[in-house]
Amino acid sequence: MTARPASHRDHTGRGTGHALRGTVAAFDHPDAMLEALRRLRQAGFSRLEVYSPYAVEEVDELLGRKRAALPLVVAAAGVLGGIGGFFLQYWGMAVSYPLNIGGRPLNSWPAFSTSTFEISALCMLLAGLLAFCAACRLPRPYDPIFDVPGFEQASQDRFLIWIAAREGRDDRALLHTLLPEGQGVRIDEVPA
């Protein structure tokens, strides 16, 4: 495994302009990470984040995260896209350029239905991507979290818990008892 040295990087004043201070605990196994997360929550730590190579179940519950609002945005885009798509066809065929062909109704809605569906689906796809990017704050090429030592392992085989330093408190001793360093666990302090 190749660990990229991150220590010699400049931690201040890059990208978003704020620096991170706290502790990162790296785990080899998701279950150990979940166990540690439980202990941290019980000890009252609230500014926590988990970085993992795949989505680990239970993490959201332990962190007390709400369900994603993405489906609502997508559903709204679908409704708007459907209405807009239908109106576009209705306007073109019945109002702006009516063509009387054998006395058939100008508002021939069954013939508009397939394109309405396609336009609605397209709006949902695009709205989904945009909502995803907005919720995840992507694209974001640089974030201070990338400078955390060993962070590149989080996209491969390590499960990281980021514990933000609490204002005016020294939790080093507490964290050492909560997260016993040893087999499969590595603790790094991240200076500001």
Added chain:
Amino acid sequence: MPPTPDAVAGPDSAHPVIEPGVTAMSVTAHVSDLVLERRTPLWWWVGFGLSLALLGVFAVALGWLFIRGVGIWGIDWPISWGFAIGNYVWWVGMASGGTLISALFFLTRSDWRSATSRIAESMTVFCVACAGIMPVIHLGRWWYFYWLFPYPNTMSLWPQFRSPLHWDFVAILAYVMGSVLFWYVGLIPDLATLRDRARRRWQRLLYGVMAMGWQGSSGHWRQFKMLYLILAALMAPLVCSIHSIVGLDFAGGLTPGWHETQFPPYFVFGAALSGFAVVLMLVMPLRRALDLHGVITPRHVDVLARLMLTASLLLSYCYLMEVFMPFYRGERADIIQVMAQLGGYYAPWYWAKIVLNGVIPQLLWFRRVRRNQPLLFLVALGVVVGMWIERFVIVVGSLHRNHSESSWFIFVPTVWDWATLAGSVGLFLTGFFLLLRFIPMVSMFELRELIHKKTAGDGR
């Protein structure tokens, strides 16, 4: 590990989706090293070179077409839809394979899909690219293709929204964008892995930009899971709708042989058949060339072969109805058309489609055939060729015996027809070879999760 011959298909112990000894990290390291570290192998250069040569043929064929117009093809009145439309239906049909595997079987939670989805989706992206070009170049004045968009114009004209041909335009637009989006979104976590493992500067830059700053935080994963589920739930009906609408392109016309109510499902089945065949043709050599035996196992090949057999049976039913219905209706033009198919000028093509798509795939009932990869490859190749022939027969075979005898005509393809077809294959292969070199061909994060689930012992 060769499976024992008397093993019963089905249980995971006999046909694992992941071979024993494969770990999450070994998959990640192997798949990303294929892209980041490995010296480009000779077969890649040879394949890419040949593909580029074919792409050159495409460029020449299109260049000459743009200079001289569609008269360089064998088309004329009344056969104004020749190879271009047949090619379009063929390419868009093959594209369906990727979407069905990665969207439909994602929704059914099939664990065999993870290892093959990336290959299938990458195939889809370039199939739809080839498909999208065809209807545009078949327009006599292709530079006016933007008239298909309902844009405000000084002529106060609108596209005919009631026409299936316009539905098709909207459907392709949605499908092309959806396919690319679905492929890209599914790639983001893997791009971040490549970014983090990359050692060269250009690699870090390329994958860093493409990964958009993915962190893999719990927040990111939560949104990602939700988005991917939504995209899959949208792409599954979209892929069915586009092939139904392609069927309606024909069914909306009064031409004998086209005016069939069964065409929408007929085209969906045909698309699925050719799509699974192409995925098989890509998966079997790639698992060897990229040394992916650990994650693409005989089980995957077996599942794809069974899907191909299922699609072939569905399509064969449509072939039967296609012959039965004209006689049941008793419409004279329809009967003349169907008799011309069975015994007329294009009969060899018609029977080739029956044999390649309906008869030969029946070999897949036998496990020994499904296990024999060279034979399976030939069956799949036969299906891909057979599906092109099917579209040729539908387009040309119907148009050459239209209602009025005065419009009976024989279409003979020119060298430029064949060059356009071969060239489009070049476009597909060039694109696919490039993806093969720069994109991980297996979804690493999905496999990490799958391997974790399998090794945690909670089974399927």
